[in-house]
Amino acid sequence: MNKIFNPKPETWSSILKRPTQTIDDIEVTVKEIFKEIQKKGDEAVAKYTSLFDGVLFENIEVSPSEIEQAIATISDELKTAIQLAKSNIEKFHSAQKTARVEIETVEGVQCWQEKRPIQKIGLYIPGGTAPLFSTVLMLAVPANIAGCNEIVLCSPPDKSGNINPAILYAANLCGVTKILKVGGIQAIAGMTFGTKSIPKVYKIFGPGNQFVTVAKQLATQYGVAIDMPAGPSELLIVADDTAFPAFIASDLLSQAEHGTDSQVILVSTSLELIDKVEKEIQKQLEVLPRKAIAEKAIANSKLIFVENDKTALELIDEYGPEHFIICTKDEDFYVRNIGNAGSVFIGSYTPESAGDYASGTNHTLPTNGYAKNYSGVNLDSFTKSMTFQKISEKGIQNIGKAIEIMAEVEGLQAHKNAVTLRLKDLKIEK
Amino acid sequence: MNKIFNPKPETWSSILKRPTQTIDDIEVTVKEIFKEIQKKGDEAVAKYTSLFDGVLFENIEVSPSEIEQAIATISDELKTAIQLAKSNIEKFHSAQKTARVEIETVEGVQCWQEKRPIQKIGLYIPGGTAPLFSTVLMLAVPANIAGCNEIVLCSPPDKSGNINPAILYAANLCGVTKILKVGGIQAIAGMTFGTKSIPKVYKIFGPGNQFVTVAKQLATQYGVAIDMPAGPSELLIVADDTAFPAFIASDLLSQAEHGTDSQVILVSTSLELIDKVEKEIQKQLEVLPRKAIAEKAIANSKLIFVENDKTALELIDEYGPEHFIICTKDEDFYVRNIGNAGSVFIGSYTPESAGDYASGTNHTLPTNGYAKNYSGVNLDSFTKSMTFQKISEKGIQNIGKAIEIMAEVEGLQAHKNAVTLRLKDLKIEK
Known part of the structure; x- marks a missing residue:
């Protein structure tokens, strides 16, 4: 871990620099696959599914009986957990509904603004070892509240040609209208152009690896909107000597286990806390199943000591973290004044995992400094604002x-x- | 004008096809200028201002005395008009403010959503023969209401090194914090990277030619957000035999004069109206100063006859017009059911020009079918939504x-x- 003491403002931007990604080589591949799918449709989709996922299908659409089978394999415990999360996400996103804004600007000039649903949306859910069914909830629940009529979900099949049952369970529960066994670049290209099996959509949401990220960027050149530009996940915690070192360490590690390129930063006005957190991290790290990943992310992480809350705030605002945890005596100071952050977690009993799964807020958030200019996914992400006037x-x-x-x-x-x-x-x- | 009768739904997409633009050649130039400005800053900005605008400056920032001089040249009549427009835009965009959305999803889990201003924004206002001071109002007024602390405006200088006085007057009136005499690719690149004279911003707004459009797209690859993808302006009118042919013709022409690539479409259930509008267009066209431009746009325009309102609505929704005028007996049918349109104008006394200038709604709207997935500029365009939770x-x-x-x-x-x-x-x- 890198400990930094009282860094001068002119060094902040280099200290806070995120790992850079090179995507130039990927771009060529992605462009080629897009062109091929635009031209050949399902035939090209099948080719790449066979190549990348090792399976060949007659029909890529998940059938009602496959969904039934998946539901049967989910434990009651997990069902209850997912239903609680869904209920909270529904409550928070339903509260975001806005009424029509209507005023008469001068006599006889009636103007109003209304939000109407984006009619066709696509959700991308990655496959692999960790089935991100929580992301299904975060995207399909607000899409349904917004009133989107077509909600297509694409997720790559495993070697046996199946999508993880928890993903199918969540998709079915949250009103996804079509589930397709297709992943990666071919899924994004399919939803961009439309094929016989894959509907063309107006906006694509969801996380993914570098190929998916570049494919989503390319989709925007063909008239499709995307949720936001993606980057590695990140967490910044501000904590003073009123914080519990074990809790802080556990939060930093929960971020670090996402990937070796995850960003983990602690800003503190307490040297003692920094030392204690460092020791706690070493202790907790030992028993983690994803230790190898977390260890690498932690090695690049930063523990930054600053003199006071004011300096801390300025530094944090320059960084613009995706996740921002506040564990300080004067938490209101940060809550009131933070200008750039995706989602803010306040107090010792508010771990970032709460927002990742079950508190009700959305976990699809701006990374890479995009908290300065992008909103996290919210109800409005599934609507567009239209204006009306009658004179x-x-x-x-x-x-x-x-x-x-x-x-x-x-x-x-x-x-x-x-x-x-x-x-x-x-x-x-x- | 192309008259089309009862087109079959399978032909709609080809009938409604927008003119395609080729931007590949431009991209190379734009990328080169970006790289040079990233590396050399103001020196490169000066080089391209000299090359493209034919002027060399010591200082590109507009001084208080230049603003004073500009104000003195504006007629009282124009000042009054601008002030009325500003007042209406303020009223409509102030009404769009949203309160904090706060709920307790389960006992002890407090979640809220707040919108906070994007701190640094850049406005691009084109130069040339038509000084778009109305766009200054449409962008700077909501930016101020949102609370953006830095509002930078870039506009290209004329041959004598000046920005049009109406633009300076509007910028000063609406609280722009810095006005810079720089245009085109070099302005967008300057606001993307920041130079000694040009502040780096988080989001860039405003119209421009193809070079500016491509530059804005490129800016998004460097972490800057933009208002929306741009395309030629467009208008679709639905009208039946209750409409006034002269009014319809004048609205179609007001769209057509924007540029030879403007899109102008009339959809009607009345053959008689179509004929009358066609004649009116010819008559009104004759006396227009921008006749040459409007004539070309009108030549590509479409007058489409359909059997009934239901078919009309489906066709219009597939097109997703930027501007949509409704002049029919049952206007509510369209108002209630239109799913994709940027701004909707209802009734015979609601010309599109009202929304372009003074009714209070914003005129920065999604073109090119983007009404399906993007909002027009509104108060939220200048904020980002952040979530908070305390457990x-x-x-x-x-x-x-x-x-x-x-x-x-x-x-x-x-x-x-x-x-x-x-x-x-x-x-x-x-």
């Missing part, structure tokens, strides 16, 4: 002159004319 | 077990451990 005869008389003058100065005579015609018409009638 | 001892006891089970099944033992440690600690204390 009466009185209304156009109230604002018509202003429009004519402005259009004239901007050199747009036809814009002016559309108003002039109407104003003239109203004068004749009176 | 009590009781709260972690309520959801802890569910987290442990889910983390275990996902194979994330350290995530589980962060909860287990806390639950154990609480048991010991009790």
Whole structure:
């Protein structure tokens, strides 16, 4: 672990630098597969599923009987846990519904804003050893609340041609309309162009490896929107001597086990706490099944000592962490003033895992400093805001002159004319 | 104009096809200028300003005395018009403020969502013959309401080294914090990397030519967000025999004068109206100063006859127009059911120009079918949504077990451990 004492502001950006990724080589591959799927559809999808996942299908759609079988294999304990998580996610995202915003800006000029669902969305859920069924909840639940009519889920099959049962259980529970056994670049390309088996969607959500990340970026060049740019997961904790070192260490490690490129940072005004946390990390690390991964991430992690809360806040705001845990005496200072963070966890009994699974907040969050300019996934991510206006005869008389003058100065005579015609018409009638 | 009668649904996508743009050649140029500005900063900015705009500056920042001079040249009539527009835009965008969304999902688990301003934003305003000061209002007003602390405006200088006075007047009126005489690719690259004169920003807004569009796309690869992907402006009108042909024609022309690649479509259940509108267009076109441009756009435009409102709606929803005017007997049918449109204008006295300038709604809207998956610019475009949670001892006891089970099944033992440690600690204390 790297311990840094009182770093000068001019060094912050290099201290807080995230690991850089090179994606140039991947891009060529991704572009080729996109072109092939655009041209050949399902035939090309099957080719790449066979190549990357080692299976060949007649039909990539998961059948009702496969879903039934999956449900039967899930323990009651896990079902109860998933249902509690779903209920909390539903409560929090339902609370985010907004009413129509309507005002009369001047007499006779009625303007309103409404959010309407994005009609067709695609969810990508990675396969592999850790089945991310929690991400199914985080994406399908708000999509359903928003009223999206088509919710397609793609996830890669294992060697026997199956999707993990927990993913199928969650997808079925949360109202996914179609589940497809297709992963990686071929899934993203399929949802971008549409094939006979894979519906074309308007927006793609979900995590994935570097290939999926690059494929999602490429999809945006073909008119598809994506949830947000992706990067390795990260956690920053600010803690003082009122914090429990064992809790802090456990949170840092829960982030570190995600991947060797995970970012883990502790900022503290207490040298004693930093030392204690360091020792606790070594202790807890020993017994972790994913020790090898966590160890590498921890080796790159940073323990930063600063003199006071004000400096800590400035440094944290410059970093803009995806996850931000506050365990300090004056927690309100950070809550009130933090400008850039994805999701904020306050106090000793609020571990980051709570937000990952079951508290109700969303775990799809901006990494890589994107907390400065992107929202985490929320109800609005599944809608778009539309505006409406209705102007009466009185209304156009109230604002018509202003429009004519402005259009004239901007050199747009036809814009002016559309108003002039109407104003003239109203004068004749009176 | 192309008249199309009762097109079959399978032909809609080809009929409604937008003009395609080729941007491959531009990309190389844009990338080169980005690399040079990243490396050489202001020196490279000056080089390209000299090359593209034909001027050389000591200092690209607009001075207070330049702003004063500009204000003095603006007529009182224009000032009044701009102030009315500003007031309406303020009213409509202020009404979009959302309160903190806060709920207790289960006892002891407090979750909330807050919108906080994107701290540094950049506005790009094109130069040229038509000074788009209206766009300054549409972007700077909501940025100010959102509370963005740094609002940088870049606009290219004319041959004498000046920015149009109406742009300066509007920028000053709406609280822009810094105005810079720099345009095109070099402005976007400057705001992406930051130079000594140009602040680095987190999100870039505003229209521009193909070079600016490609530059904004490239900026997203360097961590900067943008308002939305850009494309030629477009208008679709649905009208029946209750509509005034002269008004419809004037609206179609106001869209057509934007550029030769503007999209103009009329959908109607009345053959008579289609004929009348066609004649009106020819008549009104004759006297337009931008006749040459409008004529080309009109030549590519489409007048589509359909049998009934239901078919019309389906066709319009498949297109997803940026601007959508409704002039029909049963306007509510369209208002209620339209799923994809940027901004909707209802009734005979609601010309599109009203929304372009002064009604209060925003005119920065999704083109090119992006109304299916992107919002137009609104107050939220200048904020990001952050979530917060605070869990009590009781709260972690309520959801802890569910987290442990889910983390275990996902194979994330350290995530589980962060909860287990806390639950154990609480048991010991009790």
